[in-house]
Amino acid sequence: MPTIDIQYFKEDSFVHRLHPFTKVLFEIAVLVIAAAFNEPLFLAVVILAIIGVASLAKIPVRKFRYMWVLAYIVLFMVITQGVWFTSFGDFGDIDVEFEWRTLFHLWPAWAPGGPRIPVILEGANYGFSLGLRVVAISLAFPILVLTTHPSDLTRFLSQIRIGSWRIPYNVIFVFTTAFRYIPTVSREFDQTLDAQRSRGVNFGGYNPIRQIRVVMTLFVPVLTSSLLSAHDLTLALETRAFGAPTERTFIHEVHWRRADWGVCALLIIIAIGCLILANSYGLGVLPYTPQRNI
Amino acid sequence: MASEAIIETRDLSYSYPGGISALSSVNLEIRQGEFVAIIGSNGSGKTTLVKHFNGLLKPSQGHVMVDGLDTRTTRVSELSRIVGFVFQNPDHQIFAYSVWEEASFGLKLHKLDAETVEQQTTEALQAVSLDELRDRHPRALSRGQRQRLATASILALRTPVLVLDEPTTGQDFLSRRQIMALAVELHADGRTVLMVTHDMALVAEYATRVIVMKDGAAVCDASPNEVFKQDEVLKSTGLDLPPVAKIARGLRAYGFSDTPLTQTELVENLLTAIRS
Numbered sequence: 001m002p003t004i005d006i007q008y009f010k011e012d013s014f015v016h017r018l019h020p021f022t023k024v025l026f027e028i029a030v031l032v033i034a035a036a037f038n039e040p041l042f043l044a045v046v047i048l049a050i051i052g053v054a055s056l057a058k059i060p061v062r063k064f065r066y067m068w069v070l071a072y073i074v075l076f077m078v079i080t081q082g083v084w085f086t087s088f089g090d091f092g093d094i095d096v097e098f099e100w101r102t103l104f105h106l107w108p109a110w111a112p113g114g115p116r117i118p119v120i121l122e123g124a125n126y127g128f129s130l131g132l133r134v135v136a137i138s139l140a141f142p143i144l145v146l147t148t149h150p151s152d153l154t155r156f157l158s159q160i161r162i163g164s165w166r167i168p169y170n171v172i173f174v175f176t177t178a179f180r181y182i183p184t185v186s187r188e189f190d191q192t193l194d195a196q197r198s199r200g201v202n203f204g205g206y207n208p209i210r211q212i213r214v215v216m217t218l219f220v221p222v223l224t225s226s227l228l229s230a231h232d233l234t235l236a237l238e239t240r241a242f243g244a245p246t247e248r249t250f251i252h253e254v255h256w257r258r259a260d261w262g263v264c265a266l267l268i269i270i271a272i273g274c275l276i277l278a279n280s281y282g283l284g285v286l287p288y289t290p291q292r293n294i
Numbered sequence: 295m296a297s298e299a300i301i302e303t304r305d306l307s308y309s310y311p312g313g314i315s316a317l318s319s320v321n322l323e324i325r326q327g328e329f330v331a332i333i334g335s336n337g338s339g340k341t342t343l344v345k346h347f348n349g350l351l352k353p354s355q356g357h358v359m360v361d362g363l364d365t366r367t368t369r370v371s372e373l374s375r376i377v378g379f380v381f382q383n384p385d386h387q388i389f390a391y392s393v394w395e396e397a398s399f400g401l402k403l404h405k406l407d408a409e410t411v412e413q414q415t416t417e418a419l420q421a422v423s424l425d426e427l428r429d430r431h432p433r434a435l436s437r438g439q440r441q442r443l444a445t446a447s448i449l450a451l452r453t454p455v456l457v458l459d460e461p462t463t464g465q466d467f468l469s470r471r472q473i474m475a476l477a478v479e480l481h482a483d484g485r486t487v488l489m490v491t492h493d494m495a496l497v498a499e500y501a502t503r504v505i506v507m508k509d510g511a512a513v514c515d516a517s518p519n520e521v522f523k524q525d526e527v528l529k530s531t532g533l534d535l536p537p538v539a540k541i542a543r544g545l546r547a548y549g550f551s552d553t554p555l556t557q558t559e560l561v562e563n564l565l566t567a568i569r570s
């Protein structure tokens with residue numbers, strides 16, 4: 001069972017039958033909506049909706065098993081934002097009597113010189129919403145990959161035309177090869193995990209410095225073998241006359257169906273609706289959002 | 295001592311997530327000091343079986359006991375002190391920037407003092423004749439040398455049990471002999487050796503016991519001699535007899551009934567048969 005198992009699987013579902021464009025639009029809509037809101041409750045609804053789409057696509061829950069990593073990211077965001085949030089300075093128009101509430105101190109009161117390093121509730125909340133954004137996007141992204149055959153994606157990308165311009169096939173190839181390599185890398189990753197565990201490496205300990213070293217034992221072998229196989233791939237490509245100037249043809253045809261019109265329209269309406277809600281009415285936006293004046 | 299079970303499977307069944315059944319009701323008892331060869335065609339469940347011996351996989355049903363510990367409730371890092379596991383592809387584990395660093399990594403994890411680490415690592419590197427190259431970057435080694443380095447990093451742990459999953463595949467004759475000689479030496483040293491292999495000649499020559507896997511079941515579990523007598527079993531699993539046994543089989547029509555395991559044995563038996 002690969003730990004990271006995001007690879008196309010055959011299934012007859014509504015989502016599988018959709019045109020790749022529709023699914024790409026879905027990803028974009030999720031990005032837009034997740035960026036529009038920063039109130040945890042709203043983001044939670046977005047996440048629920050994504051889970052709904054995932055179950056519509058009949059994606060087995062185990063495909064999302066590696067998502068536990070996200071729990072760490074969320075925790076990291078909560079702590080760092082909780083500590084450093086107030087140093088952002090510019091928070092737009094907050095009421096004058098607004099006061100930061102301290103959740104607890106990282107350096108507790110009973111320790112010498114304590115209490116120090118307060119964790120601010122508002123900051124933690126903001127960090128939580130940042131974490132939820134990451135969760136939403138990480139949940140949505142695999143849906144495209146899991147339900148779209150890689151060659152359909154290639155086909156779709158090569159169909160895009162703006163005037164007489166189209167995406168160079170080299171670029172499309174890089175893009176789709178990346179998808180193609182997800183299962184390979186994921187298998188490498190698992191075998192490396194097994195090998196390191198077998199000689200006593202304990203993944204998931206609590207000592208952060210030790211964990212960095214432990215993670216190195218995973219990433220060095222995986223990266224090395226990925227780079228080596230990428231090199232092999234270039235050799236294989238050259239021998240097959242990659243880049244020869246011909247018109248490409250495809251065995252698979254992807255069809256744009258009536259459902260695609262409906263779904264695309266719906267996605268656009270929802271995304272625009274959310275943008276309006278957030279920007280014009282301030283719904284789903286925390287009152288103490290840091291202002292970024294770049 | 296030789297009769298004590300160090301690994302025991304009771305009614306072990308395993309299905310991979312997604313429902314692929316890879317092992318069904320395997321009952322085995324590996325005793326201390328055995329040299330066990332595990333053979334079977336591709337996909338018969340050999341790797342799945344041995345991955346249960348250090349807890350990398352946990353049984354779907356039944357139990358696996360390693361030195362009295364239930365693998366279900368014991369961490370892999372703890373079992374790694376009892377069972378050393380050498381994988382087929384060394385590139386999945388090599389991450390350090392020097393041979394010595396790589397070989398000593400497991401020992402350092404076990405928090406041994408510097409002197410013991412130095413001593414056991416040196417000894418392990420000597421065993422695979424890589425001691426000279428201890429400061430070399432692992433990437434600057436040949437594939438065969440990397441395989442031996444991976445083996446050394448497990449040897450250094452001095453585990454009482456050693457599992458080798460197809461250690462000789464893709465190796466030239468010399469390295470194959472070298473790895474086998476090493477396994478034999480470890481076995482003579484009193485360690486329990488389990489080896490997954492397709493190399494029947496090696497099985498015949500070195501194993502004290504052969505387990506034949508077929509479709510996730512252990513269909514045959516006996517001494518090499520007895521296993522090679524049952525050609526039907528072997529044929530049904532798609533395995534071939536070792537060359538020596540094949541020759542003896544060809545001589546059956548002429549009244550030669552032995553199942554020799556090594557070349558010397560074959561020659562001796564033939565000579566006695568001819569003389570008498």
Ligand SMILES: Nc1ncnc2c1ncn2[C@@H]1O[C@H](COP(=O)(O)OP(=O)(O)OP(=O)(O)O)[C@@H](O)[C@H]1O
Pocket residue numbers: 001002310311314315316334335336337338339340341342343
């Ligand atoms: N990670 C996995 N996920 C799902 N099924 C698997 C996985 N690994 C192995 N299998 C299946 O389990 C069965 C046994 O596989 P296993 O790897 O144990 O065979 P093997 O005897 O080691 O074969 P080989 O000689 O090729 O190494 C096979 O049918 C295989 O397809």
Ligand SMILES: [Mg+2]
Pocket residue numbers: 340341342459
């Ligand atoms: Mg195998």
